[in-house]
Amino acid sequence: MKTYALVIHGGAGVMDQKSMTSEMQNEYIAVLNRVLYVGDSVLSHGGTCVDAVEKSIVIMEDSPLFNAGKGAVFTHEGIVELDASVMEGKSLKAGAIAAVRDIKNPIRVARAVMEKSEHVMLSGLGASQFAKENGFEPVDNAYFYTKKRFQSLQELLKEEREATVNDKHGTVGCVALDMSGNIAAGTSTGGMTNKKYGRIGDSPIIGAGTYANNETGGFSCTGHGEYYIRLGFSRDISALMEYKKRSVTEACREEISKLTQMGGTGGVIGLDKMGNIAMEFNTSGMFRGFVKSDGEKQVAIFK
Numbered sequence: 001m002k003t004y005a006l007v008i009h010g011g012a013g014v015m016d017q018k019s020m021t022s023e024m025q026n027e028y029i030a031v032l033n034r035v036l037y038v039g040d041s042v043l044s045h046g047g048t049c050v051d052a053v054e055k056s057i058v059i060m061e062d063s064p065l066f067n068a069g070k071g072a073v074f075t076h077e078g079i080v081e082l083d084a085s086v087m088e089g090k091s092l093k094a095g096a097i098a099a100v101r102d103i104k105n106p107i108r109v110a111r112a113v114m115e116k117s118e119h120v121m122l123s124g125l126g127a128s129q130f131a132k133e134n135g136f137e138p139v140d141n142a143y144f145y146t147k148k149r150f151q152s153l154q155e156l157l158k159e160e161r162e163a164t165v166n167d168k169h170g171t172v173g174c175v176a177l178d179m180s181g182n183i184a185a186g187t188s189t190g191g192m193t194n195k196k197y198g199r200i201g202d203s204p205i206i207g208a209g210t211y212a213n214n215e216t217g218g219f220s221c222t223g224h225g226e227y228y229i230r231l232g233f234s235r236d237i238s239a240l241m242e243y244k245k246r247s248v249t250e251a252c253r254e255e256i257s258k259l260t261q262m263g264g265t266g267g268v269i270g271l272d273k274m275g276n277i278a279m280e281f282n283t284s285g286m287f288r289g290f291v292k293s294d295g296e297k298q299v300a301i302f303k
Contacts, residue, residue: 009286247272
């Protein structure tokens with residue numbers, strides 16, 4: 001039997017097991033299970049890794065539980081700005097969009113950038129124009145409103161403080177290995193609560209928040225984006241595997257340890273060309289799960 005594997009995350013952060021009710025945990029687990037079911041059904045029927053990544057991430061973008069799409073956080077100005085990227089490891093093609101305000105499913109448009117444009121990253125109004133020209137219906141920014149996220153912004157504005165690690169988790173990502181041996185990775189986010197000046201984090205930056213290479217593996221990150229950008233986080237993991245012959249877990253752990261030394265927080269998911277899975281983080285929790293062709297499956301929130 002040909003092997004395939006899929007791993008997902010819904011963000012890493014400071015999560016207190018005592019304060020997260022079992023009802024809330026069950027809500028998250030139900031969505032993560034649904035994502036794995038959809039991703040698994042794509043791959044088990046011979047679908048491509050890119051299809052599996054896109055379809056998996058769309059479900060999380062459509063859920064108000066995660067800081068991506070429908071549940072995205074608000075900027076300082078009280079609007080929602082979204083970022084996403086996707087990369088496939090066979091050709092090293094990639095697509096990304098940043099700071100968009102009217103795209104319901106940013107991962108779909110990031111894929112269109114990868115497949116239909118000569119560019120890797122489009123931002124703001126240009127990304128929205130590209131989306132319209134490629135048949136994506138714009139949505140009003142009000143579509144992204146959720147009471148919980150809006151209240152988070154009000155609290156930060158009242159306290160006149162920047163977002164901390166507590167306000168950052170929620171970015172979503174997926175990495176898939178298909179039966180043809182191809183790997184793809186994707187990431188989607190609303191960024192940081194109370195972000196200013198059109199701030200863009202690591203999620204849409206290839207080699208920082210997202211990276212895939214058939215020779216090594218695929219990776220999607222979540223956490224304090226500025227640190228991930230400075231480390232070239234996901235590309236560095238690939239380099240550790242390529243040049244130092246680290247396993248996917250060893251490489252992810254080594255990179256998380258660099259993040260910790262710099263004072264950054266977050267997590268990463270990854271898989272290699274054999275379908276070995278890594279889910280590493282230095283926070284108290286990360287919404288995560290994986291499924292493999294041999295039936296092995298896991299969903300978890302806390303350490």
